[in-house]
Amino acid sequence: MINIVRNLAYFVILILVQILLLNNIHFLRLVTPFLYIYFIIKLPVGYTSVQVTILSFLLGIVIDMLSNTPGMHAAACTLAGFARPFIIQIFMRENLSENLIPSYKTFGYGHFIRIVLLLVTVHHVALFLIESVTLFDPLFLTIRVVAGIATTTVLICAVESFNKESRRND
Numbered sequence: 001m002i003n004i005v006r007n008l009a010y011f012v013i014l015i016l017v018q019i020l021l022l023n024n025i026h027f028l029r030l031v032t033p034f035l036y037i038y039f040i041i042k043l044p045v046g047y048t049s050v051q052v053t054i055l056s057f058l059l060g061i062v063i064d065m066l067s068n069t070p071g072m073h074a075a076a077c078t079l080a081g082f083a084r085p086f087i088i089q090i091f092m093r094e095n096l097s098e099n100l101i102p103s104y105k106t107f108g109y110g111h112f113i114r115i116v117l118l119l120v121t122v123h124h125v126a127l128f129l130i131e132s133v134t135l136f137d138p139l140f141l142t143i144r145v146v147a148g149i150a151t152t153t154v155l156i157c158a159v160e161s162f163n164k165e166s167r168r169n170d
Contacts, residue, residue: 018065030147046098076127
């Protein structure tokens, strides 16, 4: 029950922050941070691939409806949600508890940052390729993808460092 309430709170808060604040940031026409991906990252490890993919699709479709983008975020989120269990399995080879929530505390700083970086990369490459439709200007597309990945990853890691439940007690 606690996981459902926590996930619902993340879902609503991250969508509101994205729509009301972050969608209005277009630094040098290159960078718009997509913090809503944090919801996909913070889903418990025990969720099946189907559950994560469906929740990721729902997140993307809500962002699309509120941003007036025709399915771009839904497609990118669905791909990121589908890839998430495999990415976590690559970095965390041991059996993990079903209620384990990815964080600095549970995965360690290095593994958590690598997982975030890979998920953000999957999401951004898909999103910007769908958005561009053609590869008319591949250099500009590459710069946008790299700048977006860097900005979103730094923002997610900064938010994670302020998350009370993920702080390490060393």
